Amino acid sequence: MGIKRKSKAAAALGMAGLLVLAACGSNNDNQENGNASPSAGSSPSASASQPPADPAAKYDPPIDVTAWRYTESSYKYENGDTIENNVYTKAYASDLGINLKYQWTVPVEQFEQKLNVSIAAGDLPDIMWLTNKQLTDLADNDLLYDLTDLYEQYATPLTKSILQQDQKAFDTAKIDGRLMAIPKTASAVDGLPVLHVRTDWLEKLGLPEPKTMQDVLNIAEAFVTKDPDGNNKADTIGLGLTKSFLTDNHFGTSGFFSGFHAYPQKWVKDESGGLVYGSIQPGVKAGLQMLQDMYKKGLLDKEFGVKDRAKVTESVASGKLGMFYGGMSAPGSVIQDNVTNDPNAEWKSFQIVSADEVKATPIGKVPVQLYYAVSKKSKHPEAIMKLLNFSMEGFAPDAPANSPFGISPTGVPVYLYNLIGPEPAMKNLNAHHNIVQALSSNDPSKLSSEEKGYYDRIVKFNGGDRKEWGQARIFGTPSTFDVIDQYVKDDNYILDAFYGGSTPTMVEKLASLQKMEEEVFTKIIMGQSLDTFDKFVADWKKLGGDDITQEVNEWAKKQ
Template sequence: MKGRRHFSFILTSVLALSLTLTACGEANNKQAEDNSSNGPGNDSAAIEPFGKYDPPIDVTAARFITQDVVYPDGQSESDNAWESLYQEMGINLSYDWIVKGTDAQYFQKLNLSIASGEIPDILMVNSSQLKQLVEADMVEDLTEAFEKYASPAVKDVFHKDKMALQSATFDGKLYAIPKTEPMIGAQTPVLWVRTDWLSAMNLPEPTTWEEVLNLSEAFTTGDPDGNGQADTFGIALGKEIINGYPSLNGFFNAYGAHPRIWKKDDSGNLIYGSIQPEVKTALGVLAELYQKGQLDKEFGVKDGSKVAESIVSDRVGLLFGPSWASQWPIQDNKKKNNEAEWRPYPIPSVDGGNATVQMPFGASFYYVVKKDMDHPEVAVKMANLFLEKLYGETADYLKYGVDGEGISTAKYSLIDLFAPDKDLKRAQNVAAALEKGDPAGLNPEEKSTYDKVLAYRDGGDLNFYGETYQSGPEGAMVVLQQLTDEGKIIAEGYGGAPTDTMGEKRATLDKMETETFTKIIYGALPLDQFDKFVEDWKKLGGDQITQEVNEWNASQK
């Protein structure tokens, strides 16, 4: 998957737009007739957020599709409801290539495309690739296009997530549309627990870290599934230890460690979370758990899909994961074994109370437009269209967002973005409507969630088990709201574009970090090797990155 990928289907409440596509289309047709001699790039219709291209324009793109996605009958990656919308806007979209698999496979292919100098008109890139493309002068400056064409709803997203646009800005020019996500719902961890195993073993719900570790041991050694075999283990983990799925971000957070993000120290300077002493403490505990069989012996070679198979097959009892984990793979576990029950909890701190959990930066990826494309504003219009069809006056969430079968069936738009607080708002509004028994006032996405929760509650429809425990009154978003109210969520502190040294060194440093942490957990390296990692990290570019990050930090004051 990579979960958050589903993640991208967890949609938000933003400003409604005052124009409908129909109205825009009629206005644009008239304007096109009046300005036909100027061509589509010059006629006044083109400055409308939803202005139709007449005659149509051809746009090429590259595409990443997660391997778990299934389209409705008659639709596909290149022929679906969103493609039809683009055609209505006068956009003939075609794909130079599509990767259906993991994001790593997509970015690997994209690197080859960049190296060849041949890229499509629109593509999604990561932060390092964005910097590379800007420095190579291969992508368009979108500053003017964004200011002219971005709808009020799109501008509102970036008003709420101010650092997102900063991260795509180089020398005062905007070179990409950030793919913003509501990270508090998409990546901020909670503790998922097999509560039916708690009941079977007469164990308490975890409120302290000691109880969490006791559950890990019990789920490993106590035969929680009652089959008489030693085939279960405590904690789900895959090869992407940090920021992957499933990761151990939440486990580290319990120890006051916040790996792979920049956070402020007592002096207000930014420090890198992965090199702090609390990380070493957590790694030592993880190494002990691995030796005791409480982690999958083969976690270092398993991606998220393989780990999900273990969860679905009743082999794991604890998962440090995001809110959407209830929809995948927990819902699949419930469908396979109706006795299975999972519930979300705050992650306890080793120091007592709830741990302060980490939230990644709101934009991990970016949409760029090829240099000298005739209509660079088309990417902005696609962003406008995404928010309009999900939350605007012409919204149809069930058609263009997620259908009644759940998040495994998606109608992808090429470009999507979300307001940072939309998942929290959805959960709050749905809970209030359920308490009143009245969905009036809910936006289309919220009404969809409301209906799904009722379908599970009243009809036992397991297709909506995940939705219920993500966004329902007992769901993960309620836990995250509690942590928000307690001030127990720490966000990524650096919001600038990749620094020079980041562009050159970060991939190597991240790889070294993952390899070192994995080997320490495996027992292939002693715990004190962490100190050597910190020393190497600093020498190999980390100190320079820290200096550059803090120069940016100082400029924000």
């Protein structure tokens, strides 16, 4: 696939859901073996005049590359591994001659604060994980290396095919037409909302599967009034919401409002082609009316306004909640404990439903939340491309399945240790297709290492292990990916039309506007007059919303 030398480690990457590496140059002066590396001062034209690049050439002598990153609670380790010393860092050294040195790592919750402190101090490593705003700020201050020519010289055909499956997502890393970072591409469709319902309760109460918004209302009412858990107590909830219902992926209202063709906190095109803020559109008011009616009837948790995701998840686990809008990962995250605790519990995921005769269309976001950028002072900025190519080999059609870089035999997600993490836009949906086929044929030989890991867990579930129910209901069938697959086949989804960095007025006023929005919507659901929505719209416009709308549309004209 365009790589002259295929290393043993890189060849073993398998189609692990890799979080590829953005390590870029270092501050030592070692030259790449066989190639003259562009220096920090190289201009695009000078870089373009270099001899043909060898994307896989190993540095000899080795170089040091510095970086920073965050870690998450989902990171697990075994065999003495750490984020600083693991199968990836060892492979970078042995296969590429790159010694990865972390300047710092912090939990994701502390990342943005630490990032801003380091940027303010001018303490930049070779490789940086950045948000869109920080990418723009550093580029505006001429602190980043322009990767445009390096990408053309070093990125292999495989790498380019993966990163540019979603061209719109890839282009978010460009500023004034120049590639200033590698975007952490992922799948937009993975984030589309679905409706999760306890089907054992549906069967017990003689209810049909939901096809309309009226069905959702009927199900919610029955789940509250007809004692689906059979304990003779009025202690069940009709529809689950968190206090962060406008933004929460699980127990949120994105899928619900889409049923009214409304898209709160997203930017959508109006009839003239301009971008408008979804939260101030008329359909939102209709959705709030229904939620208010449900609250009055006791179909929502009276305390939803103070409960976070963990608290609502407890209601699922304890068998008190049987319906909510959520993401594709819900079976493995927020539903699994309920199925483990209750041998009779069964859930199914459905497409979102409409409140009228027009089909409901879910909305997602352009799937780039992170960028991998290179300091302009880096001595080996091309190293990011070598690390990127190394990781992308795991997605090659001939990549071996028994990779040490994906999910370990004990279930540890080793792929999270990788520094740069672009993924194919349809990686997980394709995994679903491949796994379903393998289950049907009882032949997993063509699966990647990551897919084989999911396959094995589904086989365990089919053998009676209910602790693996969640994996079966994500990647098997029936599953959340069955629903997402139908969205894709029908071309029935849209994406947030604004994916740029924060505009000047957003920086100054967006937080207060969003707080006002959340407070007003919560109060309306809990019984405040619907006329409050009209006042909110007027206030939003007056307090900065009109300025933000103008800035967003100015951005859109440049795209």
